[in-house]
Amino acid sequence: MIYILFQLSILVIAVRAPHYKGGLINWKPVDPYTNSSNVEVIIYQSHSWTLSRLHCDQALINSLGLYVDGTSFSGEPRIECKSPAGCSGTGFNTISQVTYCTDFSTAVQISSGALIKKITLDRNTDILVGFTGNSWAPEIKTSLDGVADYWRVITHIDLTQKYPINSSPVTGSLPLIRVIEGQTAIIQIPAADWDRTDDIRCRWADSSGPAGDECGDICNNLPGANLSSSECTITWNAVRRSVDAHLTTSTYVVAIMVEDFVNSASTTPMSSVPLQMLIYTYQLASGACNVTPAVIGDRPNRACIGVLPGVQHVERIVAAVYCTGDYITEFITISPLYMKKTAIARVSGTTNQWYITLTWTPTTDQRGPQVFCAAPIDQKELTGSQYCISFVVGYLPPNLITPTLVQGSASPLGTVFANHSLFSIQATGDVYRPSRNGTYIQIFNKANPSTPEWQADCGYSSDCIYLGQTVLFYVRNANWTYGANYYILFSSGAASGNIFCNPESDPITDTSFWNFNIWDPGVSSTTTTTTTPPTTGTVTTRPLGTTTPNASLTTTGIIATSASTIQTTTVTTSTTTTTSPTTSVTTTTSTTTEIEMVVMSAKDFEEYCRQPVAIANAVSMIVMVPINIIGMFTAFTKFDKMFNRNRLAANARHKMFGGLINWKPVDPYTNSSNVEVIIYQSHSWTLSRLHCDQALIDSLGLYVDGTSFTGEPSIACQSPAGCSGTGFTTISQVTYCTDFSTAVQISSGALIKKITLDRNTDILVGFTGNSWAPEIKTSLDGVADYWRVITHIDLTQ
DSSP: OHHHHHHHHHHHHHHTOOOEEEEEEEEEESOTTOOSSEEEEEEEEEEEEETTTSOOOHHHHHHTOOOOOSSSOOOOOEEEEOOTTOOTTTTOOOEEOOOEEEEEETTTTEEEEEEEEEEEEETTOEEEEEEEESOBOTTBBOTTSSBOOOEEEEEEEESSSOSSOOOOOEEOOOSEEEEETTSEEEEEOOEEOSSTTSEEEEEEOOTTBTTBSOSGGGTTOSTTOEEETTTTEEEEEOOOOGGGTTSSOEEEEEEEEEEEESSTTOOSOSEEEEEEEEEEEEOOOTTOOSSOOEEESSSOTTEEEEEOTTSOEEEEEEEEOOSTTOOEEEEEEEOOTTOEEOOOEEOTTOSSEEEEEEEEOOOGGGOEEEEEEEEEEETTOOBOOOEEEEEEETOOOOOBOOOOSTTOSEEOOEEEOTTOOEEEEEBSSOOBOOSSSOOEEEEEETTBTTSOSEEEETTTOTTEEEETTEEEEEOTTOOOOTTOEEEEEEOTTSSBOSSTTOOBOOOBOOTTSSEEEEOOGGGOOSOOEEEEOOEEEEEEOOOOOOOOOOTTOOTTTOOEEEEEEEEEEEEEEOOEEEESSOOOEEEEEEEEEEEEEOOOOHHHHHHHHHHHHHHHHHHHHHHHHHHHHHHHHHHHHHHHHHHOHHHHHHHTTOOEEEEEEEEEESOTTOOSSEEEEEEEEEEEEETTTSOOOHHHHHHTOOOOOSSSOOSOOEEEEOOTTOOTTTTOOOEEOOOEEEEEETTTTEEEEEEEEEEEEETTOEEEEEEEESOBOTTOBOTTSOBOOOEEEEEEEESOO
16 A cells, blocks of 8 residues: 555656746737637747756757657646636637747756647637646745745737737747846846737736736745836846755746736736746856856847748847857757757857857748847856847838949948038838937948947937938038048948837948048149140120111101121130140121111001901800800709709718728738738718717717618729629628717718738729718819719739
8 A cells, every 4th residue: 555655656746747937928819900700819829848858959940840748748738718707608719739849958958839829719708818737847936935836827818908909919038047146137028019009018927916816836936126117127136045045046937927008098908918937046157257148240139120921031149258268058049930040150250259040931820029039158157148139020121222323322422522411321111210229320431440430329319310211310520531431331220110119120231331432632633734626616696786766767667777786706716735724815806787677567567467366256256155055054053953852852861071991901921812901991971860979989889871871881893994803892881980079060980891802903992972961062162962982902013
């Protein structure tokens, strides 16, 4: 019996063998603009484990091989319903699926795996889901220094909050961050939202938070730490646990919740996502450098990079050491799913820099923000600070266009004066001021490349100006060196987009990208030798004489003469070879000639004008008769519109006040022959005919005319050749009221409709009708009747 109990205890220990080291969960709707009662949602999860339990290597990552525990733990994190009232009616079912390994570290004995899963939920879903378990790694303690057992990684999914449907924030971090005992650690955590207008905040997870018990046994686990809500930055004086006094290290768990709010004044989060990671304190090894290694090079910490789904992206991560003989042995990383990394290698031509290369082809399911983080470790286990970059899948940054001499995209090029102060360069898209500091434009003298002769941090400098697709920068009190050659460099993000985290322009580090040189007056000659061949020319100028009236002039037509002076100038230049200036000899000859002036008699004038007047009268009659006809027709038409009972009844029907239509593809990167397109329309009406109030808006109730007009705008084909073969069919559907005003007696309604069109579609579609509100007039002040609200859909461009 004792033997059996002993064997059972071993089995229990094996089953509960400690292995968990933190994770995260986030989510987003596939189509936030859907009007369907069912919503496709993508759930992303990432978890970290003890490497010896869930083994991983680069070959497994590259092959997307099976990533499971070889013993009792299957390696299948279970995302389950955690709502107190359950998840019945929402469509949610437990997600139990093996993750794919994304990262591993032999130095800190951790592996990480991730999974993207698409599920369908009811539009009214508002639930808590998450991953729970009971075997933290043994070095992890509770806030009371007891052995931590229970974990809870919980997210709040709420599809009811707003329209378009909300997406959760996105965050990420290394699974383990190493900090030196006794030093102040500053840990910056990426946190952002695809919904750009949302207000993002970070807070400590709580045992009784908005998402219920959000942290299990590891709540309040980092004593004395401060968390900046808006910056999502942890500041902590690294200390060892008292229970670890006999050791040289301690391990803590940071459990935070990242939440999005509709604005900065709101106190109710729309969603909550968890992030749990380890903080490891250690003491410096003997002989360790007094400066930690650091990631340097192409991209700064917290950079934002735009990439396209289905297109391979390559990024290099470079780290440096700062003591002779030291070298980087490994990068601790956390990566998006499907990203591959090369083995570590030394940067050619350096003795203190090492790098890895990231290669990644994101999928359409990864559209939106994705986080990559890294930290370098040297041969003495000295570890650098966490370095993170955010990729925005589905959006390219406004990169700077390479300057060219012909129709160049940059100015100036070539030789300029020493006081030249205004520079400009064009980008591939609209540019905006960077959202962070450390985004420099620098001008270097090629004779002194170690120090910039001028620079500006465009994150805040007023000398950087962003206009459309052009970056301008101004050099105050410019005084360039005569005869010098200069080149211009740009930091990553010197120009930025305005989506999500403001994707940054690529850095420009090539010294030949944009060059200019300064004119040197000291080497320019002021004396020019010129050989001029003999030339002779005659120039006749307009006479400057006067005309003398003849006193004998009568109306019978008498030839009158007057004297005028015609000035003729002859210029002759002999053949000479001189040193400038060149001397010309000018000879001027004046002669006086008589000019006859013919005066027309009144009788002759009458005869000359008879025929043109007759022609003018005939033309006038031809023109005025149609004008009179048109005027009479217009008048009778106006009277008809004003007093015709049938027209008055028609005018009383709809009483439209205008509208709009726009469209976009659901996936602009699709290679399919059929393209899903979202069409948005909004129209306004007389409030008394299409009634609306706040209750109707809040309930998305039926917004229709109570009389003859149904309130269903009909978006129909308007192409002269028709829309056959495009897949377009008339959209006739009730809109939802969005706004109303009792003051101006107007209500407005809108509709979002998803349709499928052929990839070669190039058509006109729109909403037409014939009952503007009676106060609407034509340009001729007639009563307006017919309306056309037309859009051009072209998927071939």
